[in-house]
Amino acid sequence: MTALAKATRVALLERMLLMRRFEEEVINAAAAHKYIGRNHLYIGHEGVGGPVMLLLGERDITHSTHRNHGHMIGRGVDPGKALAEIMGREGGLCGGKGGTWHMTDPGKGFGSTSAMVGGSIGMAVGGGFARKHQGKGGVSVALFGDGVLDEGISYEALNYCSKFSLPVLFVCENNSQEGAHITSMLAAKRLTDVPASLDIETHVVDGADAEAVHAVAAAALAKIRVEGKPVFIEARLARWPGSHQMRPEFTTGVTDIAQAWDDARVAGDHAAWIRDHDPVRLHARKLLAENAITREEALAIDARVKQQMAAARAFADASPFPPASAALDNVFA
Ligand SMILES: Cc1ncc(C[n+]2csc(CCOP(=O)(O)OP(=O)(O)O)c2C)c(N)n1
Ligand SMILES: [Mg+2]
Numbered sequence: 001m002t003a004l005a006k007a008t009r010v011a012l013l014e015r016m017l018l019m020r021r022f023e024e025e026v027i028n029a030a031a032a033h034k035y036i037g038r039n040h041l042y043i044g045h046e047g048v049g050g051p052v053m054l055l056l057g058e059r060d061i062t063h064s065t066h067r068n069h070g071h072m073i074g075r076g077v078d079p080g081k082a083l084a085e086i087m088g089r090e091g092g093l094c095g096g097k098g099g100t101w102h103m104t105d106p107g108k109g110f111g112s113t114s115a116m117v118g119g120s121i122g123m124a125v126g127g128g129f130a131r132k133h134q135g136k137g138g139v140s141v142a143l144f145g146d147g148v149l150d151e152g153i154s155y156e157a158l159n160y161c162s163k164f165s166l167p168v169l170f171v172c173e174n175n176s177q178e179g180a181h182i183t184s185m186l187a188a189k190r191l192t193d194v195p196a197s198l199d200i201e202t203h204v205v206d207g208a209d210a211e212a213v214h215a216v217a218a219a220a221l222a223k224i225r226v227e228g229k230p231v232f233i234e235a236r237l238a239r240w241p242g243s244h245q246m247r248p249e250f251t252t253g254v255t256d257i258a259q260a261w262d263d264a265r266v267a268g269d270h271a272a273w274i275r276d277h278d279p280v281r282l283h284a285r286k287l288l289a290e291n292a293i294t295r296e297e298a299l300a301i302d303a304r305v306k307q308q309m310a311a312a313r314a315f316a317d318a319s320p321f322p323p324a325s326a327a328l329d330n331v332f333a
Helices: 006-031 046-054 069-074 079-086 119-134 146-150 152-163 193-197 210-227 271-277 279-289 295-318
Strands: 061-064 110-113 140-145 168-174 201-206 231-236
Touching (some): 006 079, 006 210, 006 279, 006 295, 046 069, 046 140, 046 168, 046 210, 046 279, 061 119, 069 110, 079 295, 110 119, 119 140, 119 152, 119 168, 140 146, 146 168, 152 168, 152 193, 168 210, 201 210, 210 231, 271 279
Parallel strands (some): 061 110, 140 168, 201 231
């Protein structure tokens, strides 16, 4: 495994922190009743989406799920427009009509997101098919939860990509852990048994270890780009304790970057999750321990991220709701 360049390790921290602070902004917006409806937050998954998104290029296309915010922010979608979309505002990515579950940004490689369990894995086949037949390169990336593998569409999608050699990276974010909230009903012993039985190369990685995910995903993408065949990565995670609520709450507290060097600040009912599973804290801690950054640099990164979030909030708050006269715009039936 080649060591990551220092600049990439630091960029990864900033990207993951941006993804985290975006979700914190969403929690604040919900608490202030700026929108109605529910959200599935990406907190705790940043160690997967952060490195995968950092590795993608212009020709690549991404297909996401109900837990899509982190994927989008990780890939460079404007946080202000994303927040405005969640809040149903005119300045949002889809003019406020898509909301959290249908956010798209084709310019950033998001053709669509689907809140249907199994939606993204099916759309990724089309993305791979198009890339193969256009002959201009690029990889189609499917991001999905462990729950997707017990949907029938997964079998067809995996089978088609394998049989017809499509350039697709399957990234399964497995947050079903022994003794916790389980979203998988699969009878197979391991999730990777399903793609492996269809002759797809599989990898299992610790999803809380951003650098390990970066290494596996970089190798997989390089291989797909050369061989044009799919690869399947299962990233195992401990579900964030806040992800059950209809209205997300700060169950683990607002992220405190100083927890990376000060264990005394890791406290509360969910201290164990923060200590052992928070990918943002773990990555920051590693960079500090290996002298890749100083505490001052970590604080400066956080200050930059907070500034970006303040600008995003101001943009979304200032954006009006779409006028009633626009209700039928973009309706095709
Ligand atoms: C086809 C379909 N069935 C049921 C649901 C309701 N639903 C929303 S999220 C979810 C759990 C999905 O689990 P997983 O894919 O592992 O994602 P996680 O929420 O655990 O990240 C379910 C069943 C849905 N959105 N679509
Ligand atoms: Mg799951």
